[in-house]
Amino acid sequence: MKAFTRLYLELDKTSEDSERETALVRYFDQAADPDKLWVIALLSGQRPKRICSISLLREWVEEAAGIPSWLFEEGQKVVGDLAETIALSLPFPVQENSLRLSEWIKLIQRLGNEAETKQKQAILEAWDQLDPPRRFVFNKLISGGFRMDVAPTILTGALALHTGIEGNKIAQRLSANWSPDESSFENLILTEHALEDISRPFPFSLLRLLEGSVSDLGDFSDWMAGYKLGGLRAQLIKRDGEVFLWSEANELITPKFPEFDHLKTLLPDGIVLDGDIIPYKEDWPLPIHELHARISKKKLSRNIMEQVPVIFMVSDLLELDRTDIRSQPLAQRRVKLEAFFHHVSAESLLRLYPLITAENWIELSHKRTNIREKDSIGLTLQKIDAPYPTTDDYFWKAPPFKVYAVLLYAQSSGDLYREFTFAVWNKEALVPFAKANTGLKTEELQQLNSWIKMHITERFGPVRAVKPELVFEIAFDGIFRSKRHKSGLTLLEPRIVSWEKDKDLKEAHRLADLEALIR
Amino acid sequence: MDLLTFTDKGLYCEAAGIYIDPKKPVDYALITHGHADHSRWGHKRYLCAQLAKPVIKHRLGPIKIQSVPYGERVTINGVHFSFHPAGHIVGSAQIRVEYKGEVWVASGDYKTTSDGISTPFEPVKCHTFITESTFGLPVFKWKSQDQVFEEINAWWAANKAAGKTSILCGYSLGKAQLLLAHVNPEIGKIYAHAAVENVNKVIRKQGIPIPECTRITPQVKKSELPGSLIIAPPSAVNSSWVKPFGEVSIGMASGWMAMRNNHYKRMADKGFTLSDHADWEGLNQAVEQSEATRVIVTHGYTAAYSQWLREKGYEAEGINLH
Numbered sequence: 001m002k003a004f005t006r007l008y009l010e011l012d013k014t015s016e017d018s019e020r021e022t023a024l025v026r027y028f029d030q031a032a033d034p035d036k037l038w039v040i041a042l043l044s045g046q047r048p049k050r051i052c053s054i055s056l057l058r059e060w061v062e063e064a065a066g067i068p069s070w071l072f073e074e075g076q077k078v079v080g081d082l083a084e085t086i087a088l089s090l091p092f093p094v095q096e097n098s099l100r101l102s103e104w105i106k107l108i109q110r111l112g113n114e115a116e117t118k119q120k121q122a123i124l125e126a127w128d129q130l131d132p133p134r135r136f137v138f139n140k141l142i143s144g145g146f147r148m149d150v151a152p153t154i155l156t157g158a159l160a161l162h163t164g165i166e167g168n169k170i171a172q173r174l175s176a177n178w179s180p181d182e183s184s185f186e187n188l189i190l191t192e193h194a195l196e197d198i199s200r201p202f203p204f205s206l207l208r209l210l211e212g213s214v215s216d217l218g219d220f221s222d223w224m225a226g227y228k229l230g231g232l233r234a235q236l237i238k239r240d241g242e243v244f245l246w247s248e249a250n251e252l253i254t255p256k257f258p259e260f261d262h263l264k265t266l267l268p269d270g271i272v273l274d275g276d277i278i279p280y281k282e283d284w285p286l287p288i289h290e291l292h293a294r295i296s297k298k299k300l301s302r303n304i305m306e307q308v309p310v311i312f313m314v315s316d317l318l319e320l321d322r323t324d325i326r327s328q329p330l331a332q333r334r335v336k337l338e339a340f341f342h343h344v345s346a347e348s349l350l351r352l353y354p355l356i357t358a359e360n361w362i363e364l365s366h367k368r369t370n371i372r373e374k375d376s377i378g379l380t381l382q383k384i385d386a387p388y389p390t391t392d393d394y395f396w397k398a399p400p401f402k403v404y405a406v407l408l409y410a411q412s413s414g415d416l417y418r419e420f421t422f423a424v425w426n427k428e429a430l431v432p433f434a435k436a437n438t439g440l441k442t443e444e445l446q447q448l449n450s451w452i453k454m455h456i457t458e459r460f461g462p463v464r465a466v467k468p469e470l471v472f473e474i475a476f477d478g479i480f481r482s483k484r485h486k487s488g489l490t491l492l493e494p495r496i497v498s499w500e501k502d503k504d505l506k507e508a509h510r511l512a513d514l515e516a517l518i519r
Numbered sequence: 520m521d522l523l524t525f526t527d528k529g530l531y532c533e534a535a536g537i538y539i540d541p542k543k544p545v546d547y548a549l550i551t552h553g554h555a556d557h558s559r560w561g562h563k564r565y566l567c568a569q570l571a572k573p574v575i576k577h578r579l580g581p582i583k584i585q586s587v588p589y590g591e592r593v594t595i596n597g598v599h600f601s602f603h604p605a606g607h608i609v610g611s612a613q614i615r616v617e618y619k620g621e622v623w624v625a626s627g628d629y630k631t632t633s634d635g636i637s638t639p640f641e642p643v644k645c646h647t648f649i650t651e652s653t654f655g656l657p658v659f660k661w662k663s664q665d666q667v668f669e670e671i672n673a674w675w676a677a678n679k680a681a682g683k684t685s686i687l688c689g690y691s692l693g694k695a696q697l698l699l700a701h702v703n704p705e706i707g708k709i710y711a712h713a714a715v716e717n718v719n720k721v722i723r724k725q726g727i728p729i730p731e732c733t734r735i736t737p738q739v740k741k742s743e744l745p746g747s748l749i750i751a752p753p754s755a756v757n758s759s760w761v762k763p764f765g766e767v768s769i770g771m772a773s774g775w776m777a778m779r780n781n782h783y784k785r786m787a788d789k790g791f792t793l794s795d796h797a798d799w800e801g802l803n804q805a806v807e808q809s810e811a812t813r814v815i816v817t818h819g820y821t822a823a824y825s826q827w828l829r830e831k832g833y834e835a836e837g838i839n840l841h
Contacts (some may be wrong), residue, residue, distance in 0.1 A: 075658035
């Protein structure tokens with residue numbers, strides 16, 4: 001369990017994807033198969049049942065350490081975590097124990113069926129054989145409090161590096177219903193899965209953010225422009241009677257969207273579609289954060305499915321009649337995609353992204369200005385003769401919304417105030433509506449910092465309220481209603497455009513102006 | 520009237536007219552050790568243990584200071600004072616105060632285990648024992664120093680193998696020398712931050728074997744750093760000082776590292792639980808060995824630790840000096 005404890009502490013310490021992956025690979029490379037299997041289980045949320053309550057553990061630790069209850073609590077105030085406080089309050093172990101993770105878990109599972117006195121004896125014995133870090137992990141395991149959420153893509157990536165097996169095969173193998181008690185590493189990870197060949201997605205063509213001028217892309221007639229809604233990029237696959245959904249991060253997300261099961265009967269076999277999963281209700285796209293909220297739910301309830309229904313907006317066709325057509329030029333694929341839509345009737349689940357017609361870049365630019373009226377967050381630009389994937393795939397954001405707002409709060413990170421809260425008028429009051437930390441030049445940031453230091457009116461922890469005096473222009477890419485925010489609004493990617501030194505406080509926008517921007 | 524009382528200037532002995540580790544300028548100060556919260560500038564006269572004097576002079580500059588060897592008695596206005604090893608850092612002392620048959624010991628900061636460079640803690644019998652409680656909770660227990668240095672040396676060697684520079688942080692007086700004395704110089708070259716090397720020089724002059732190390736200066740080539748170890752004060756980690764060193768791993772040596780979540784651990788890549796203060800067991804051992812019946816608890820978890828002592832039958836009180 002030493003190696004596992006080390007892994008746990010390493011994962012606990014960082015949220016950096018690459019560091020977590022490295023730690024996992026290092027663990028897998030040296031661990032025995034039964035232990036690897038349990039690590040996969042624990043990191044994907046399958047944990048051993050709690051065998052006794054943490055308050056019972058507390059009673060036992062106070063007895064074993066010879067300390068009164070209040071003193072244990074003093075320690076907990078400093079340490080925070082109860083399992084860790086227990087681990088640290090006990091005397092150092094006098095014996096050694098070299099049981100491996102999977103052996104410990106077997107022992108813990110057996111203990112689950114024992115009487116309390118037996119449990120106590122076994123747990124006291126374990127505490128006396130483990131050093132504090134291992135004890136801490138052990139306490140988490142026995143109290144049902146083990147939690148270590150690692151993104152499925154990181155776990156898949158680490159297993160791919162460890163085994164040399166393709167990531168999407170691993171993802172497919174992990175997506176099956178399995179239990180560490182009944183499976184083995186060999187069966188789960190190393191054995192070919194019935195479905196994995198048919199589920200395999202194609203590498204995604206990456207949509208790059210268009211930053212330069214659109215005319216730099218060359219001749220307008222070489223390009224195809226399409227609308228783009230705010231959603232989750234995915235490939236939808238129908239092969240051999242099964243439907244699979246893959247996210248761009250190589251995560252098999254089919255179980256998150258049971259709606260698409262219907263496509264099993266509605267679509268022919270041998271189809272791969274590229275597109276976006278869009279939260280969509282009553283013919284209206286929902287804010288993207290509602291989709292994120294739905295995805296992050298561990299258990300998908302009927303309620304959330306009704307609150308956040310989804311559709312799949314199709315942008316490209318990659319496989320048709322079991323034939324990979326990615327080498328065909330985009331224009332040809334588009335013709336086939338439109339023909340395909342003539343034969344399919346699955347309107348409640350599947351829709352085709354319309355194209356934007358224009359004569360030249362100027363007309364297209366003009367259409368982009370009003371693109372939000374079509375619910376779009378921007379448009380896609382793709383070269384008509386390009387195969388899939390291609391580097392000639394662009395996302396041209398809709399022009400941002402812009403408003404004038406008043407600086408209300410500043411929060412420091414490191415040596416400078418870098419995060420700012422802005423407000424607009426609601427009658428005679430200023431209502432905070434946006435937080436932004438980017439957009440100012442270094443010079444301006446320093447100038448603003450000196451101003452803030454002289455105009456602090458109140459302190460709340462790391463936050464400083466400042467005298468409402470300065471006006472800034474704020475840009476954002478989307479605006480939605482939100483019950484959780486004081487202003488009743490939430491913004492997508494708010495950022496500072498400029499410090500409006502000539503503008504007066506009264507020239508800032510009003511809450512009603514913002515509300516008018518919501519569709 | 521107590522032999523020692525707590526005043527706004529610090530711990531005061533009225534019978535002798537002296538203060539111990541005073542916080543504000545006084546006429547006569549007895550100093551337990553050179554750390555800045557004990558040894559302050561501005562007193563008219565200083566008295567300390569012989570081994571503590573060079574560092575105190577180095578830090579405070581031209582002051583009027585006398586020193587005595589450990590155990591030697593100094594009588595001031597009929598009160599007998601003597602300094603006894605506290606094991607905290609080089610030269611650190613507990614101060615024994617005896618007047619008309621009553622004995623008090625002000626222990627300053629101390630640790631009961633031997634660290635190999637500071638004179639080991641010696642229990643001093645007394646009626647009233649003034650103890651610190653920096654780590655005065657049962658959750659603070661130190662593993663052996665040898666074990667910790669095994670971890671530190673393994674970390675350094677692994678960083679070296681990965682082509683990284685190791686930066687190991689500890690306070691420039693005390694912890695830094697303890698680290699230097701026990702890291703394995705066979706692993707690679709050792710550098711020190713200027714603040715650390717300045718103290719090293721003073722301590723080496725006293726004949727205490729602190730291994731030679733190279734001072735980090737702008738002239739040190741970046742290309743020679745990978746694989747080496749740099750000893751630096753914790754304040755350096757948060758600054759632009761580490762930026763030029765390329766790929767680094769930052770280690771932090773402190774008692775607080777025993778806990779998973781603490782401020783320094785977030786800054787560091789690796790934490791080592793190494794303290795120059797007594798842990799829970801050490802405090803209890805020191806109190807017991809002093810044979811005192813009355814204990815005054817300062818610095819740290821004063822309320823909890825004094826309550827614990829009262830429940831064990833001591834006459835104990837907690838006093839917050841800050």
